[in-house]
Amino acid sequence: MENSDDGLRLVLRIDFPPGNRLGHGKIRLMELIAETGSISAAGRAMDMSYRRAWLLVDALNNMFDLPVVESQRGGKQGGGAALTEFGTSLLHTYRTMQKKLDQAVKSEVDWLEKNRRQ
């Protein structure tokens, strides 16, 4: 029910003090890099400039001990990009958290859904 198009949606963000965050934006970008093999194509799919997409990837790559996205420079198409093994694990971990969140608070979401103005 809470996953229907106009139903409530739970959005998880993880704050990495002092200033970093991991949330839907970076996760969606990672998913799109995995799908498209390209930082610029992933950014375009999210209506963001290449510069902004690149800055998000740079932030991701500096948040952990291991890099999250690897890019190959050069080549006819200007090189491609892919998630590293660690990046794939990170994506999987975030999805697991989202799933556990959805399951853990079902009754509260039902209460909110019942009381929201339609």
Next chain:
Amino acid sequence: MENSDDGLRLVLRIDFPPGNRLGHGKIRLMELIAETGSISAAGRAMDMSYRRAWLLVDALNNMFDLPVVESQRGGKQGGGAALTEFGTSLLHTYRTMQKKLDQAVKSEVDWLEKNRRQ
């Protein structure tokens, strides 16, 4: 461990399609209204203008069938504000969700904490 000052922090947002959101900002404002009895004092404590605080309260009051914040106009101090009974329940529900979230994803938070760059 994940609640220490520089530890990871999970932040929950609930999207109410098409355009409303309930997250840390509105929840903190509700807490401060309950503490201070005033929308302007609550806003000041969050470094926001009275106008912005009032707009957030107005958004909250239009998201549910019942109002969340009630304000008394007039009086020497320009009237006060308080959470309604429903607002108090809403605050309690959000805190319950946050607690259940923290408990449900402990192992994933530990994994992130282990892999983050310190």
